[in-house]
Amino acid sequence: MGIVVGGYARISDVGELGDGRDGEEGVTRQKDDVHDLVKGRELILHRMYVDNDLSAFKRRVVRPDFQDLVNDLDTAVISGVAAYNIDRITRQPRELEQLIDIYATARRPMVFATTAGDYDLSTDDGRFNARLYVMIANKFSADAARRVARQKKAEAVQGKPHRGQRPFGWRSGGVETEPFEAELIRKAQRDILNGKLLSEVHAEWVELGVVSPQTPAGKPMSFTSVGYIVTNPRLCGYRAYVPQQERERRGRVDPAEFLLERTDGTPIIGSWEPICTPDEWRAVRDVLKARKTDGRGRKKGSTVTKRMLTNIARCGECGRGMFSAIYTRGTVSYEKYVFFYLCRKPEGGCGGVSRSGPPVEEHVECVLLAHLANLAKDSRPGKAEDDPELIKARAELAQVEADMVEARQLREAGEFPLGEFVREIKRLEGKRDELSVKVAGLNAMGPQTGASAAERIIREWKTYTAPMKRAVIQRFIEAVVIKKQPRGGNHAFRPDLIEIFWKK
The missing domain is CATH 3.40.50.1390 (Resolvase, N-terminal catalytic domain)
Structure with a gap:
């Protein structure tokens, strides 16, 4: 045998x-x-x-x-x-x-x-x-x-597209955009700049049944793939080249680390249709980078740790920022409202003010939308101009950068003790990074009239997620002060005990 x-x-x-x-x-x-x-x-x-x-x-x-x-x-x-x-x-x-x-x-x-x-x-x-x-x-x-x-x-140096499987967003050959996928990417980038979490974009794509040419058969698109797609420098036309040994050593890498440049330092532009501008691409990357874990196991902007008015709502007694908490399960309050805002003593507050969350949020939303409607009505039609918030953020960023230069000059002159200098530079660098992300996001939205911005928010408000609504609230509202409820009597929601302070 x-x-x-x-x-x-x-x-x-x-x-x-x-x-x-x-x-x-x-x-x-x-x-x-x-x-x-x-x-x-x-x-x-x-x-x-x-x-x-x-x-x-x-x-x-x-x-x-x-x-x-x-x-x-x-x-x-x-x-x-x-x-x-x-x-x-x-x-x-x-x-x-x-x-x-x-x-x-x-x-x-x-x-x-x-x-x-x-x-x-x-x-x-x-x-x-x-x-x-x-x-x-x-x-x-x-x-x-x-x-x-x-x-x-x-x-790659000649700007030719990659061979092999087509990239998501482009047709076979990688030159012409695929309309449906390209619009998905543009919408995802707009939503991210407006406050939507990448996890929410991923869930939305999975629900729509979106897959890329690289997605294994029968599998949904992964969270990592969505992040890779919306931040790929290919979107704005930049050509990257990742050596094969790097791919084999590290697996999937960020192509932005391997952008090709001409001898004069300018990026090499590929011979394909771009999906977004370089400013929009950078803004999305900056925003997502700013949301990464800050070292305390918490993600900035995450709905896991922040509700719509967390720290925007302020205690009417002591002025401290208010946090959210869940009512005891099985109680009438839990069945009706689920959560409430409160001033916490462990966070330095007085502990004397609390209020059911949903009625406060609904009231703030209604007042905000009415405020935006008035802005749209009062704004004169005409030439689109930069958002006042963008102008303000640019000025603040310029001031922070000037303060950093001054601090270094004082240190070199021996007039700034080392310990104080290190603390101040660290504070300024954090402020600079925060403002850079803000400027990038506002700048990517492009020049527009006050009316067009307000009308767009009103028109799209129902599609906004909680983080997106929170971003809009932070853009227009300085604080929502919740005053103490009088003892006794009817405890129905009283809008007169909610005071909204608008940004100037």
């Missing part, structure tokens, strides 16, 4: 050819060769193990059927391998050594057959020949990878 073997067929990187081929023809030819080999050697074929479009040279590539082949060899399900050539099985010496260990310790007849000849991995000569061939194949792949990398970088 013949030895039971596993047949193996593989073709790598067909996705990079960009000519529509899927590698099936090459795999089919290899499978035919394996069947002829098995039949001629009177072996018994257990099954064909096939890894299509997977490299045997790149270290990070996982080949599922190759792993199954190794496991079946190790557990004696099969007693050998049959392939077109040894370089179809592996081009990595470390993988060959794994096979050699199995063959060297097996206590049964084993075979390693290829159309170019057999390798007896139980003998020194057989192992030497296999190692020599795999080392040559590895060197050939490394040389080919180097040539391909040089070609890809040359194309």
Whole structure:
């Protein structure tokens, strides 16, 4: 009875050819060769193990059927391998050594057959020949990878688009935008600049069933992929080139780290339709960067730790910012309102004021929308101008930067003690970063009349999430003061005990 073997067929990187081929023809030819080999050697074929479009040279590539082949060899399900050539099985010496260990310790007849000849991995000569061939194949792949990398970088410097799978937002070829996906990206960027969380954008896309060409079949788009898409420099036309060794070492990387520049320092612009402007791209990146964990396990702007009026609402007795808390489950208040705002003693407050949350929020929303309606009505139609809030933020940023320059000059002159200088610079840097994000977000919205901004907010208000509403409230309202409820009598919501202070 013949030895039971596993047949193996593989073709790598067909996705990079960009000519529509899927590698099936090459795999089919290899499978035919394996069947002829098995039949001629009177072996018994257990099954064909096939890894299509997977490299045997790149270290990070996982080949599922190759792993199954190794496991079946190790557990004696099969007693050998049959392939077109040894370089179809592996081009990595470390993988060959794994096979050699199995063959060297097996206590049964084993075979390693290829159309170019057999390798007896139980003998020194057989192992030497296999190692020599795999080392040559590895060197050939490394040389080919180097040539391909040089070609890809040359194309990148010329501004040509990436080959292979189309990027999300563009049609096949990566030059013309795909209208639906491009508008999804633009809307996501606008929403993020208006306060929406990236997690909310991700949930929205998943609900719509949006997937990218890189999303595995049957899987929803991942949160990481959404972040990668909306911050990719390709969106504004910038060309990046990530060396293959960096991809293999780090996996998915931020292409903004690898932007290509001309000798004069200007970015290389790709030959494809952009989806947004460079200012919009930078603004989205800056906003998302500012929301990252601040070192205390809390994300800025997250609804997990902040409701719509947290710290915007102020205690009418002591003036401290108010926080939210949940009513005791099962109580009437919990069933009706769920949460309330309160002045907390542990946070330095007096602890004397609290109010059910939803009625306060609804009242503030109504007053805000009425205020915006008046702004839209009173604003004169005419030439679009920069938002007054943007002008103010720019002035504040310029002042902070001037203060930093002055602090450094005083330090160099010996008039600023080191300890005080370090504390002051740290404070100014935090303020500068905060204002930079604010300026970037407002600037990306573009010049507009006061009426157009107010009308847009009113028109889109119902689609805003809590973080987006919070961002608008912070833009127009300085504080919402909640006054103490009188003792006794009817405790129905009283709007006269809520005072709103508008930003000037």
